[in-house]
Amino acid sequence: QVQLVQSGAEVKKPGASVTVSCKASGYDFTLYALHWVRQAPGQGLEWVGWISAGSGSAKYSQRIQDRVKITRDISATTTYMELTNLRSEDTAVYYCARESVAAAATCDLWGQGTRVSVS
């Protein structure tokens, strides 16, 4: 079954770091890129960053590029998003989403979301 399964909810204190994982299954992991998108409570979607699962190269939102790092483990078919120096405004549901091979910057498969609370 083609799916993305994310790690569980996290509660962190301001200044701490959090790592959210996203395990892919059912497709060739290295052929796709993976995006991370977050959604604060009651708010819209915000792009966090992107990684090429094949090359490992990543790109980040200018807004948080100094605090976020996205990596991947090919053997585990898992992508990781680390956010450091957490602030209350980082409280959000974090989604990983696969980029379509047919359409750049198009997310055709989404994880279930991981709630990160900073308090």
Next chain:
Amino acid sequence: QSVLTQPPSVSAAPRQTVTLSCSGSSSNVGSNGVNWYQQVPGEAPKLLIYYDDLRPSGVSDRFSGSKSGTSASLAISGLQSEDEADYYCAAWDDSLNGQVFGGGTKLSVL
């Protein structure tokens, strides 16, 4: 403040057709494909339209997309109660070098 502009809410009666708008600029909507996502509260977004007007397999043909210049639209025909959701437009932004979203439109089916 979202880079792409969408009306916060739209409402329409069942079986009607509604059009959702998305306004951007030359660095995003004007130069790259626009995607539309549907999000039911409590669930992950779902891709509805990509590259302005293409439908992924399995998406109803009641959903259609279009674009003109720096504005894009999503039309939903034959509205059903199950269409009640938040709808987001998105595009790559060449200036920001990242993906940008609209603030979302909440669709209510009266």
